[in-house]
Amino acid sequence: MTVVSVEQALAGKIPAGGEVTVRGWVRTRRDSKAGLSFVNVSDGSCFAPIQVVAPAELPNYESEVKRLTAGCAVIATGTLVASQGQGQAFEIQASSLEVVGWVEDPETYPIQPKAHSLEFLREVAHLRPRTNLFGAVTRIRDCLAKAAHRYFHENGFYWISTPIVTTSDAEGAGQMFRVSTLDMANLPRDDKGGIDFSRDFFGKETFLTVSGQLNVEAYALSLSKVYTFGPTFRAENSNTTRHLAEFWMIEPEIAFADLAEDARVAEEFLKYMFRAVLAERADDMAFIAERVQKDAITRLESFVNAPFERIEYTDAIKLLQKADKKFDFPVEWGLDLQTEHERWLTEEHVGRPVVVTNYPEHIKAFYMRLNDDGKTVAAMDVLAPGIGEIIGGSQREERLDMLDARMAQFGLDPAHYGWYRDFRRYGTVPHAGFGLGFERLVVYVCGLSNIRDAIPYPRAPGSAEY
Amino acid sequence: MTVVSVEQALAGKIPAGGEVTVRGWVRTRRDSKAGLSFVNVSDGSCFAPIQVVAPAELPNYESEVKRLTAGCAVIATGTLVASQGQGQAFEIQASSLEVVGWVEDPETYPIQPKAHSLEFLREVAHLRPRTNLFGAVTRIRDCLAKAAHRYFHENGFYWISTPIVTTSDAEGAGQMFRVSTLDMANLPRDDKGGIDFSRDFFGKETFLTVSGQLNVEAYALSLSKVYTFGPTFRAENSNTTRHLAEFWMIEPEIAFADLAEDARVAEEFLKYMFRAVLAERADDMAFIAERVQKDAITRLESFVNAPFERIEYTDAIKLLQKADKKFDFPVEWGLDLQTEHERWLTEEHVGRPVVVTNYPEHIKAFYMRLNDDGKTVAAMDVLAPGIGEIIGGSQREERLDMLDARMAQFGLDPAHYGWYRDFRRYGTVPHAGFGLGFERLVVYVCGLSNIRDAIPYPRAPGSAEY
Numbered sequence: 020m021t022v023v024s025v026e027q028a029l030a031g032k033i034p035a036g037g038e039v040t041v042r043g044w045v046r047t048r049r050d051s052k053a054g055l056s057f058v059n060v061s062d063g064s065c066f067a068p069i070q071v072v073a074p075a076e077l078p079n080y081e082s083e084v085k086r087l088t089a090g091c092a093v094i095a096t097g098t099l100v101a102s103q104g105q106g107q108a109f110e111i112q113a114s115s116l117e118v119v120g121w122v123e124d125p126e127t128y129p130i131q132p133k134a135h136s137l138e139f140l141r142e143v144a145h146l147r148p149r150t151n152l153f154g155a156v157t158r159i160r161d162c163l164a165k166a167a168h169r170y171f172h173e174n175g176f177y178w179i180s181t182p183i184v185t186t187s188d189a190e191g192a193g194q195m196f197r198v199s200t201l202d203m204a205n206l207p208r209d210d211k212g213g214i215d216f217s218r219d220f221f222g223k224e225t226f227l228t229v230s231g232q233l234n235v236e237a238y239a240l241s242l243s244k245v246y247t248f249g250p251t252f253r254a255e256n257s258n259t260t261r262h263l264a265e266f267w268m269i270e271p272e273i274a275f276a277d278l279a280e281d282a283r284v285a286e287e288f289l290k291y292m293f294r295a296v297l298a299e300r301a302d303d304m305a306f307i308a309e310r311v312q313k314d315a316i317t318r319l320e321s322f323v324n325a326p327f328e329r330i331e332y333t334d335a336i337k338l339l340q341k342a343d344k345k346f347d348f349p350v351e352w353g354l355d356l357q358t359e360h361e362r363w364l365t366e367e368h369v370g371r372p373v374v375v376t377n378y379p380e381h382i383k384a385f386y387m388r389l390n391d392d393g394k395t396v397a398a399m400d401v402l403a404p405g406i407g408e409i410i411g412g413s414q415r416e417e418r419l420d421m422l423d424a425r426m427a428q429f430g431l432d433p434a435h436y437g438w439y440r441d442f443r444r445y446g447t448v449p450h451a452g453f454g455l456g457f458e459r460l461v462v463y464v465c466g467l468s469n470i471r472d473a474i475p476y477p478r479a480p481g482s483a484e485y
Numbered sequence: 486m487t488v489v490s491v492e493q494a495l496a497g498k499i500p501a502g503g504e505v506t507v508r509g510w511v512r513t514r515r516d517s518k519a520g521l522s523f524v525n526v527s528d529g530s531c532f533a534p535i536q537v538v539a540p541a542e543l544p545n546y547e548s549e550v551k552r553l554t555a556g557c558a559v560i561a562t563g564t565l566v567a568s569q570g571q572g573q574a575f576e577i578q579a580s581s582l583e584v585v586g587w588v589e590d591p592e593t594y595p596i597q598p599k600a601h602s603l604e605f606l607r608e609v610a611h612l613r614p615r616t617n618l619f620g621a622v623t624r625i626r627d628c629l630a631k632a633a634h635r636y637f638h639e640n641g642f643y644w645i646s647t648p649i650v651t652t653s654d655a656e657g658a659g660q661m662f663r664v665s666t667l668d669m670a671n672l673p674r675d676d677k678g679g680i681d682f683s684r685d686f687f688g689k690e691t692f693l694t695v696s697g698q699l700n701v702e703a704y705a706l707s708l709s710k711v712y713t714f715g716p717t718f719r720a721e722n723s724n725t726t727r728h729l730a731e732f733w734m735i736e737p738e739i740a741f742a743d744l745a746e747d748a749r750v751a752e753e754f755l756k757y758m759f760r761a762v763l764a765e766r767a768d769d770m771a772f773i774a775e776r777v778q779k780d781a782i783t784r785l786e787s788f789v790n791a792p793f794e795r796i797e798y799t800d801a802i803k804l805l806q807k808a809d810k811k812f813d814f815p816v817e818w819g820l821d822l823q824t825e826h827e828r829w830l831t832e833e834h835v836g837r838p839v840v841v842t843n844y845p846e847h848i849k850a851f852y853m854r855l856n857d858d859g860k861t862v863a864a865m866d867v868l869a870p871g872i873g874e875i876i877g878g879s880q881r882e883e884r885l886d887m888l889d890a891r892m893a894q895f896g897l898d899p900a901h902y903g904w905y906r907d908f909r910r911y912g913t914v915p916h917a918g919f920g921l922g923f924e925r926l927v928v929y930v931c932g933l934s935n936i937r938d939a940i941p942y943p944r945a946p947g948s949a950e951y
Contacts, residue, residue, distance in 0.1 A: 024641055024709070042741045043709065044912050062740075063708030064641055092912035094741070119741075120883075120913040128911055145700075145904045146911065148707035157708060161643040168634050175490055175530055177627040182942045183649070183716050184662070184693075184731055196650070196664050196686065198693065200720045203680050206669060214669050220662065220720055220730065227650075227664065234611075234942055241614035242529030242623060243490070243509065249716065250649050254666045254686055264686065265650055274528075275508045275560070275585075417586075438611045445594055445612065446510050446558035447586040476648045476700055 026065035029109055033099055040096040041069055041111065042119075044149065047132050048087045056084055057104075058116070060095060063154055066302035070102065070110040071095040083118050089132045090149065092120035137469065141477045148475075152311070155303035156472065159296060160461050166295035167248060167269055167457075170288055176244040176271060181231030183250065186223055194254040195226040196264075227252035232270050232452065233386070236415060237442045239272035239450050246271040248457075260469040263458060272452035278388075278397040278414045281451035282329065282374045285401050285410050288455075289372075290323045296464055297323070312466025318405055319464065321371065328373040332356075332395065335364055335375050342368070355382045356400075358407055365402040372403040385429040387413040388449075389421055399453070406463040412453025419443040492531035495575055499565055506562040507535055507577065508585075510615065513598050514553045522550055523570075524582070526561060529620055532768035536568065536576040537561040549584050555598045556615065558586035603935065607943045614941075618777070621769035622938065625762060626927050632761035633714060633735055636754055642710040642737060647697030649716065652689055660720040661692040662730075693718035698736050698918065699852070702881060703908045705738035705916050712737040714923075726935040729924060738918035744854075744863040744880045747917035748795065748840045751867050751876050754921075755838075756789045762930055763789070778932025784871055785930065787837065794839040798822075798861065801830055801841050808834070821848045822866075824873055831868040838869040851895040853879040854915075855887055865919070872929040878919025885909040 022040045023033055033039055043062030050056045054075040061068035071093075073084045087093070097113035104110065122128050129135075129143045130150060140147040147153040171178065184198050200220040201207065207215040216224040231247035238245045247270040254264060273284065296304065297319055308315040330338070339350040339360050344367070348357040356364075356375070365373050377395040380387075387396035397414035416422045419440060426433055433440060461473035471477035488506045489499055499505060509528030516522045520541040527534035537559075539550045553559070563579035570576065588594050595601075595609045596616060606613040613619040637644065650664050666686040667673065673681040682690040697713035704711045713736040720730060739750065762770065763785055774781040796804070805816040805826050810833070814823040822830075822841070831839045843861040846853070853862035863880035882888045885906060892899055899906060927939035937943035 026641070042914075044707070063643075064710075090912045092914045119915075120911075122912055123910040130911075145703035145908050146707075148704055154708065157643055157645070157704070161645075164644050165634055165638050168631055172631050175492070177529075177623055178630050179623070179627075179941050180716070180733060182731065184718070194666070196666055197669070198662050198664055199669075200660070200662055201669075203663070203665075203667075203669070203672060237611035238614055238623070238941065241510070241612075242620065244530075250646070252650070265648065267646060442611050444589040445586075445596075446556045446588055448508075448558045449585075475645050475704065 024064035025060065025062045025067070025069045028069055028099055028111070029065065029067055029107065031108065035099055035101055035109065037099055038096070038114075039099045039111065040094060041071070042094045043068070043092070045087050045089055045091045045093060047089065048084075050085065056080075056087075058084070058087060058093070058095070060093060061149075061154070063148070063157075066151070066155060066158075066306055067107065070104065070107055071097070071113050071116065072110055073113045073116050077113065077116055079116070079118070084116055087118070088122050088125040088128070090122040090125075090128050090130060091118060093118055137472055141471060144476045151306060153472075155300075155306050156461065156465050156467070157475065158303050159300050159307075159465055160473065160475075162296050162300050163292050163460060163464065164248070164457070166292045166299075167288075169295075170291045171244075171246050171271070174244070176246045177238075177242050179231070179235050179238045179245045179247055180249055181228065181234035181247050183228050184221070184225050185228045186221075186225055195229060196252050196254050198225045198227060229253055230268065230270065230454065232272070232454065233436075233439050235270055235272045236450065236452070237438070239274045239452070240442050240446070240448065243274045244271070260471070261459075263470055263474065266470075266474075267457035269455045269457055270452060272450060274448050274450045276414070276451040277449055278376060278399055278451060281412050281414060281453060282327070282376070282399055282401070285374070285399075285412060285453050286327045286372075289401070289409070292460070293319045293323050293464070307464075307466050315464070315466045322403065325371045327401070328369045328371060330364070330369075330373055330375050332375055332378045335360075338368060339363065353379050353381070361400070361402045361407045362404075365407070366404045370404070372401060372409075375400050375402060383413070385425045385431060386415050386422070388416045389425065397451075401453075403463075406459065409459065409463070410453050410455050412451065414449060414451040417443060417447045417449050419447065490530035491526065491528045491533070491535045494535055494565055494577070495531065495533055495573065497574065501565055501567055501575065503565055504562065504580075505565045505577065506560060507537070508560045509534070509558070511553050511555055511557045511559060513555065514550075516551065522546075522553075524550070524553060524559070524561070526559060527615075527620070529614070529623075532617070532621060532624075532772055533573065536570065536573055537563070537579050537582065538576055539579045539582050543579065543582055545582070545584070550582055553584070554588055554591040554594070556588040556591075556594050556596060557584060559584055603938055607937060610942045617772060619938075621766075621772050622927065622931050622933070623941065624769050625766050625773075625931055626939065626941075628762050628766045629758050629926060629930065630714070630923070632758045632765075633754075635761075636757045637710075637712050637737070640710070642712045643704075643708050645697075645701050645704045645711045645713055646715055647694065647700035647713050649694050650687070650691050651694045652687075652691055661695060662718050662720050664691045664693060695719055696734065696736065696920065698738070698920065699902075699905050701736055701738045702916065702918070703904070705740045705918070706908050706912070706914065709740045710737070726937070727925075729936055729940065732936075732940075733923035735921045735923055736918060738916060740914050740916045742880070742917040743915055744842060744865055744878075744917060747878050747880060747919060748793070748842070748865055748867070751840070751865075751878060751919050752793045752838075755867070755875070758926070759785045759789050759930070773930075773932050781930070781932045788869065791837045793867070794835045794837060796830070796835075796839055796841050798841055798844045801826075804834060805829065819845050819847070827866070827868045827873045828870075831873070832870045836870070838867060838875075841866050841868060846891075849879070851891045851897060852881050852888070854882045855891070863917070867919075869929075872925065875925065875929065876919050876921050878917065880915060880917040883909060883913045883915050885913065 043060045046059040056073045058071045059068040094117040096115040097111040102110040207218040209215040401410035458473040509526040512525040522539045524537045525534040560583040562581040563577040568576040673684040675681040867876035924939040
């Protein structure tokens with residue numbers, strides 16, 4: 020008896036005619052008038068279940084096999100044969116079908132073999148990976164994550180885990196979550212009646228990180244090519260379909276790179292991940308294209324096959340002003356681009372992904388490098404049809420005097436950025452990087468409309484996310 | 486001009502005689518009486534710097550090259566040639582040596598080319614990756630992480646990111662950090678004068694996760710083989726050299742697996758990662774063996790080449806009682822093994838890694854599967870010479886009635902574990918998994934004695950960890 024995964028059995032990697040054992044959960048059972056049953060068994064190793072043909076001769080045929088319902092756990096042993104039926108290349112002619120785990124009260128089992136609303140499935144997040152959709156989403160998410168690590172490995176980037184609990188606010192932008200072990204019912208006070216954070220766990224006030232970028236920059240100025248891949252947190256906007264309070268970010272940072280190199284890496288990186296999904300998860304993507312988003316595969320193919328366009332922000336404004344389209348938000352040099360503008364640019368004007376560069380300095384973060392025109396910074400946003408902004412990045416201000424001027428302009432206290440200023444005093448070099456919200460990528464690839472469906476545990480159980 | 490990494494230039498991947506450009510930071514400069522300078526340049530892509538031979542004919546030789554000090558950023562262009570000197574295969578005969586970033590006040594630059602104390606380097610965490618030691622630690626850490634993902638990829642495991650902010654305490658064990666956006670100076674109160682967490686960000690009291698295990702179990706009962714790799718948090722013991730408040734954990738979970746299979750995977754996984762380090766980071770490991778831990782390489786080689794021993798807890802107690810050794814802590818069936826016992830077993834008695842199995846049920850967690858003897862649970866600890874416990878795992882209690890009995894015994898409220906009980910009602914199967922503290926692995930491989938040196942940012946900057 021050789022235990023194999025359903026994926027191995029269906030992929031033709033096992034010689035037909037051999038004896039195999041598969042283990043998994045029943046999807047459907049169909050009893051034939053010929054006195055046998057077809058039991059589809061899934062183990063999550065790939066999209067398709069395998070058909071187990073159970074003859075009436077099995078000793079437990081009447082007592083157990085004919086009572087099998089969706090969700091029951093079984094171990095099937097038999098001969099792997101080319102299937103006569105439609106829809107699968109191989110099936111198992113069972114010589115044994117052991118029931119390991121029954122479904123208590125099949126009538127009320129939440130994951131019936133029928134369509135469920137996504138709202139309902141979020142309430143049973145611990146069971147929803149048993150559905151076709153969330154099995155596929157989970158495998159695609161895994162494929163994207165592993166492809167990301169592999170891209171960086173093949174291109175000489177080292178993974179850096181930047182601090183999750185932090186004392187600093189990376190951008191002076193996001194609302195932060197406080198992390199504390201102080202007894203809230205009995206808070207220690209300082210002389211002035213304020214909270215005495217010196218008695219908190221870390222001896223100071225601490226928060227969850229909003230970005231690892233500032234930390235990873237210092238590593239780029241030692242190891243040249245680095246990246247983060249870890250959770251980040253924003254205590255805002257959590258009630259939309261586009262924002263999560265807790266999400267994973269990928270943030271590469273490259274020494275000796277300018278904005279053009281940053282955009283080149285962003286394009287190469289996105290295409291690498293999408294090629295991996297097309298090649299490695301063709302089964303799941305076929306389901307997504309059939310049931311969720313008709314052009315899910317073709318739009319990824321277009322994405323990887325065409326070069327990204329590059330447009331300067333200033334030119335984008337001119338294009339938008341000349342566009343034969345009425346926008347809700349004003350279009351004017353100095354104002355940020357709104358989603359409607361971004362979508363028009365990438366979907367209607369260019370028709371493929373576009374990198375918009377060199378934004379007005381006053382609408383972008385303090386750490387972005389001031390261009391020679393004194394009016395713009397070396398920032399970029401990568402926009403793509405069907406999703407809008409997918410990557411934001413910039414060349415960083417490596418010149419300490421310029422950085423200090425930008426911090427003064429933004430009202431930031433240099434004393435809070437001592438170490439961030441410090442590595443610019445010692446062999447500073449041009450460097451650039453970008454950030455990619457991992458769940459937005461999953462949402463896009465899987466054709467989902469609510470970002471809560473791109474994380475394994477939306478809401479409870481076990482998660483605070485809702 | 487072809488830009489190459491120092492690793493590419495030194496590895497013989499570039500044809501000698503060709504024109505190349507390398508970019509990095511000066512480690513040392515030595516001026517020869519023959520009127521030229523040897524400048525060692527590191528870009529962090531590998532352990533070794535590359536020697537750049539700068540002739541006096543360079544236009545900036547007197548004005549700049551002869552002023553170069555450790556930490557200056559340079560771009561060197563020239564011919565890659567086989568080196569006449571000792572210690573390197575290739576060097577660059579420079580036709581240009583551009584200085585990109587000077588070191589402000591070289592006298593006070595913290596990373597001088599000399600030995601520094603680890604205590605001192607923790608205070609300049611943003612600069613310490615420029616040292617030989619922390620460059621090596623960073624690359625080895627990356628290698629271990631990528632090998633972990635690769636092992637799981639090759640063996641059909643899917644990555645699951647379990648919730649970081651959580652409402653539940655995975656083991657009823659660890660002290661937890663509270664996560665909140667409530668205004669601590671002005672806390673909302675409920676009817677009874679308690680804190681009104683319904684007005685907190687998530688509408689309830691929330692904490693940082695101590696383990697993703699319970700969440701990932703549900704995914705194993707859908708996708709068969711899964712794992713987490715993410716940060717976990719414990720608000721305790723942070724002031725030792727062996728504990729971190731924030732650390733990364735790897736937690737695989739396998740459906741249809743018993744304890745023997747769990748131990749088999751643990752052994753295979755550890756050996757896979759160590760083989761990767763030996764093969765891919767030979768340069769860094771040679772430095773570790775030379776300067777940090779003499780047997781760093783040989784002990785990894787022993788580790789991967791010998792089968793792990795298996796010993797039942799009950800037999801381990803007998804062995805310890807018969808041992809010709811005085812222990813500080815008592816040895817008696819029913820008591821947990823202390824570090825001194827574990828080290829004697831693996832280092833003195835067996836002399837290689839050992840898996841201790843089947844511990845008394847009352848000293849292990851509620852979710853571990855009760856053995857048929859009614860006295861022990863199917864738990865395991867993997868112990869290894871030089872580190873002690875490196876992995877803890879168990880077969881999980883998949884029988885709902887037994888789980889309920891265990892929860893009652895531990896005084897846990899089943900209502901708090903609704904979803905965790907729930908997936909055992911629907912096709913429950915034997916399953917097993919283990920947890921591996923990632924930083925402990927880094928500490929072991931790198932021969933470090935303080936776990937703070939295994940994370941990129943101990944203490945400030947940017948980190949609350951100290």
